[in-house]
Amino acid sequence: MNLSLGHYLVLGAALFLIGLFGALTRRNVIGILMSIELMFNAANINLAAFNHYLHPGGVTGMTAALFVITVAAAEVVVGLALVLTIYRNSATAYVEDFHLLKG
Amino acid sequence: MQNLGLLAPEIALSLLGLGLMLADILAPAKSSKLLYHFAWVAAAVALALIARGLSVSGGLPLPVSGGLWVVDPMSQFFKLAVLLSVIMTVMLCLEYGQLPPAQAGTFCALLIFSTVGMMLLVSATDMLLVFVALELISISSFVLTGFERRNRKSNEGAIKYFLFGAFSSAIMVYGISLYYGATGTTRLVDPQSAGLWLPALQTKSPVFTLAMLFILLGFGFKAAMAPMHFWVPDAYEGAPLPVAAFLSVAPKIATIGVLARVYMVLVPAASLGFTTLLALLAMLTMTVGNTVALFQDNVKRLLAYSSIAQAGYILIGIVAGTALGIQGVLLYSLVYVAMNLGAFAVVQAVGDNGSRDGLGSYELAAFDGLAQRSLSLALFMTAFLLSLAGLPPLAGFIGKFYLFAAALSAGRSASGGISPAVFYGLAVVGVLNSVVSVYYYMKIAYHMFFLPANSGKGERLPSKDGGPLPAALHAGPYLYGCLAVALAGVLYFGIYPDPLIANVQLSVPHLP
Structure with missing residues (x-):
């Protein structure tokens, strides 16, 4: 069986939807973070697949994927730091316990 | 290179x-x-x-x-x-x-x-x-x-x-x-x-x-x-x-x-x-921001919802998509910087009060009788709120006027399968929302001028009678500097907007 662009796009879309579902339903901040990472990686798969199948001469897609990986890593670092701070102050990482701010 | x-x-x-x-x-x-x-x-x-x-x-x-x-x-x-x-x-x-x-x-x-x-x-x-x-x-x-x-x-x-x-x-x-x-x-x-x-x-x-x-x-x-x-x-x-x-x-x-x-x-x-989609987003943004702001007791949250509504007004210019729309977007963005930062500066003066004990409050009750505690801060706040509400002769009026005019002119020249009703509807919703917003902006003014001063620090409304009058409120020189810059912008561009308009018009023809 030959892998085509379609296969990769379906994989990317499936990964994106799984991540979307997880981000909207997870109750733990770490779980939401992992789901968001899935969505970023779905985009990376798309970028690499488009580059390989549609524009084999160029490197734009691969470069973009590298940028996305780097920026996502920076984002996760900040996110984990925030989770750590809130855990120190209120000993919870579940979003339903974040209820000081409302109105 | x-x-x-x-x-x-x-x-x-x-x-x-x-x-x-x-x-x-x-x-x-x-x-x-x-x-x-x-x-x-x-x-x-x-x-x-x-x-x-x-x-x-x-x-x-x-x-x-x-x-x-x-x-x-x-x-x-x-x-x-x-x-x-x-x-x-x-x-x-x-x-x-x-x-x-x-x-x-x-x-x-x-x-x-x-x-x-x-x-x-x-x-x-x-x-x-x-x-x-x-x-x-x-x-x-x-x-x-x-x-x-x-x-x-x-x-x-x-x-x-x-x-x-x-x-x-x-x-x-x-x-x-x-x-x-x-x-x-x-x-x-x-x-x-x-x-x-x-x-x-x-x-x-x-x-x-x-x-x-x-x-x-x-x-x-x-x-x-x-x-x-x-x-x-x-x-x-x-x-x-x-x-x-x-x-x-x-x-x-x-x-x-x-x-x-x-x-x-x-x-x-x-x-x-996307024109209709963007128009719907703009209407929803204005309406949600203004409606929810009516029910806020915390001034920080009130201004947050007000800033959502303000973004909705700017979106009108983007939906219009004409040269006039771009001018309106640019004009309102700069005016918005002055009036919104000015309003937040007064909120800081009331809520933080330079103290390190964190006792300040951003509740609406903290604004009670601000005019007695510091008349200048109350007047500054009133000017910014009136400008946010879009009343002449302040700068917010000029900005809103441009945006609504852009929507109307886009409606007059609508073509390509987009109904002019989209643009007219947008302008009408914008004007109605401005009217609604006057209520909650003026609610702050009412608290500042017509309610007796309280300690300004309690989370709940303290007793209305007895007790010494709270001390006058003092703000530092930098805060007043910030307020002065903001007020100068709001007044100057409101009364004499020609230089700003000329600059804004200059930037449109050079777009790629």
Whole structure:
């Protein structure tokens, strides 16, 4: 069986939807973070697949994927730091316990 | 390489940000105020550099570089507005008591990095640069929001902001990957001629439309458009007040700037069939912001919802998509910086009061009898609120007038299958919303002028009788400086808007 662009796009879309579902339903901040990472990686798969199948001469897609990986890593670092701070102050990482701010 | 000079303000500010982080380690905590002064002077220098660049070019088309970013009067206008807001924010920080002095350098550096991100964002003509610039803004803002590390509200605001921000970035990146698939590049302009480049074939393809929709959603989160606005009140209430003031202004107008560039100039919304969608988003944004603001008891939250509604007004100009619309967007963005930062400055004077005990309150009750405690602050606040509500002769009126006029003129010349009713409806909804907004803006004025003063510190309404009158409220010189700049802008552009209008009109013909 030959892998085509379609296969990769379906994989990317499936990964994106799984991540979307997880981000909207997870109750733990770490779980939401992992789901968001899935969505970023779905985009990376798309970028690499488009580059390989549609524009084999160029490197734009691969470069973009590298940028996305780097920026996502920076984002996760900040996110984990925030989770750590809130855990120190209120000993919870579940979003339903974040209820000081409302109105 | 010869174009690198055009990036000089951004490069200088980035280096300065790194320097500030180093200075944070080297400088003793008691000289932390010095770092704030350093930061605002640097922003002022960058502002002067950009203003000089504009006057040297004398309105001629500025050079455009390779296709990754563009320097034109519109981008420079937004950069000036962003730098003005960062200068005013640092002024507020100088008077704000809750920031840890030991981390002043880090705080300033993050503020500066965020500003650099906005300056790149309004110049970007490449999706990858748009993404990186947006992330530079967002990641700095997450940390700034959570900067009061011991304050659980600050933690909570930051984590909510972070989750929504990361989620929207992920959606946007997926959109960018589809954009790359549909066009074979991440550029928004033609790489060869560096001019306008509409991939006519791709605009019809569903993948391209889907990509632009996802990217619009990503922008929508950052500009706090209505169905994606849930993070705004929580992030603003949790954030240190100067940061809330900054977030309500600078990232919002920078996102509006890139939204205008992408969806009005490079890939017009009408060519994608997005006009009705954008119009619905604008109506929803205005209505949700104004309606929920009616029921707020916390002034920070009230201003948060008001800033959502204000973004809705600016969207009217983007929906109109005409030259008049662009002018309205530019005009209102600058005016919005002055009036919103001014209002937040008064809220800081009342709620923070320079004390380090954190007893200040941002409840509406804290504004009771402000006129007795400090008449000047109450008058300042009234001017900003009237301008936000859009009453003449203040600057907010001119801005709104332009935006609604843009919608009406777009309705008159509507073509290409878009019903003129969309534009007329937009103008009507905008005017009705302005009327509604007068109620909650004036509610603050009512509390300031017609209710007896209380301690201003209680969470609940204290007893109305007895007890000594609360002490007069004093604000520091920098806060008054910030207020004076804001009021000058609101009054000057309200009474004599001609120079501003001339500048705004100048920037329209040079768009690619």
